[in-house]
Amino acid sequence: MYECNLERMTETIKTFSTYGDAGHGGITRYSLSPEAIQARNEFVSRMKAIGAVIEFDDVANIYATIPGSDPKAKRIVMGSHVDSVKNGGNYDGILGVISAMETLETVVENNIAHTHPLTAMIWTNEEGSLYPPAMMCSGIVCYDYLPDDVKEKFRLEDKLATKDMLTGKTTFGEALEKSGFKGDKKNRLNPEQYLCMFETHIEQGPILEDAGNDIGVVDCVLGMFNYRVKFYGQTTHAGTFPMQKRKDALFAASQAIVYLHQEIDKLGYPELVYTTGEVSCHPCVHTCVPDYVDFCIDVRHEDAKVLDKVLNIIKGCAEKDWSGCSCTVEKAWNRDTIYWDTKLVSYVKQAAEEAGVSHQTIHSGAGHDAQFAAYMIPSTMVFVQSKDGLSHCELESSTYEQCTAGATVMMNAVLKADKA
DSSP: OOOOOHHHHHHHHHHHTTTTBOSSSSBOOOTTSHHHHHHHHHHHHHHHHTTOEEEEOTTOOEEEEEOOSOTTSOEEEEEEEOOOOTTBOSSTTHHHHHHHHHHHHHHHHTTOOOSSOEEEEEESOSSOSSSSSTTHHHHHHTGGGSOHHHHTTOOHHHHHTOBOTTTSOOBHHHHHHHHSOOOOGGGSOOTTTEEEEEEEEEOOSSHHHHHTOSEEEEEEEOEEEEEEEEEEOOOOBTTTSOGGGOOOHHHHHHHHHHHHHHHHHTTOOTTOEEEOOOEEEESOOTTBOOSEEEEEEEEEESOHHHHHHHHHHHHGGGGSOBTTBEEEEEEEEEEOOEEOOHHHHHHHHHHHHHHTOOEEEEEEOSOOHHHHHTTTSOEEEEEEOOGGGOOSSTTOOOOHHHHHHHHHHHHHHHHHHHHO
């Protein structure tokens, strides 16, 4: 067993938290923004200091590699992302990058023998906060290996033309050109040069904390779907049209949301999660009865049969009358459950046991770059406990000790994969 350096991890986390400091304990660090460029430069500087070779691919993913004893062996890659959501925290994504850096620094500092080259990586634009969608560049890099219904969202030419969400003026392609990190397509992650991938990440939920465990041995990313439920009524004047004659699309949608909660809960699956996080209303004028409302419903569970049961309930909304309004249900997108490589999962579990770190098997409800990489090369993840389960907010927090434990577990799992 080798241990990562708590003092160095603490200092590194604190340093990266200054890049995009939003002034309230968290960060806003959009992909390829000046703040993200600062974080990238810090990564490159630290990795060059230990003798790592730095490479960029054509969508600005960064690869920092130290050699192994066999120059012909495939690389083992570790990494995550440095970009954040608006007013996000100091751990989401960046912890995986810092853990990868710490692994390389510990291996070099202690002259730990290893056969395979080891690579620390930064994925570009995981959050998609400024240039949607999320996981954009892992989708581009892994495009040829993705399922057909997923890959259609990640065509390179389409993503380069994506305009920023703040001004609608700058495209992702233009930001790439200006970033100073655009490299060669030949440097992309690929199965010919890379053996496997590890990603350390905060849990972003309360499961580990509730169970009193510091580390999650992740076995899969949950399957999910997203549908739009749309309601069509009639706009009338809010002050002159009688209530009993109205076709209020917002009222209809609110009835449907309550109905869906009641019916889905009746299925009795406590681990099932579903969310309506986005609602559109037209004309959205205070003196007008809404004539059109649609909302999304995001549903996640490991078992495809459970997802099918929920989907049948949702589709059934189109067959009902909602206070005189009609309803349609349309698919936005979906993904199947993605299981991590069982050998790599076992290495993570063994490493946690040998380190004496409290741990448990856990699913990932959120998407990560590693899930796209998993279509290309064997991949897995390590979770670190999140205080109060909070993430994508400035209160996001994990202790330095927990973060160091996560890096230690990943490093030793990587060394096990190196010896296999």
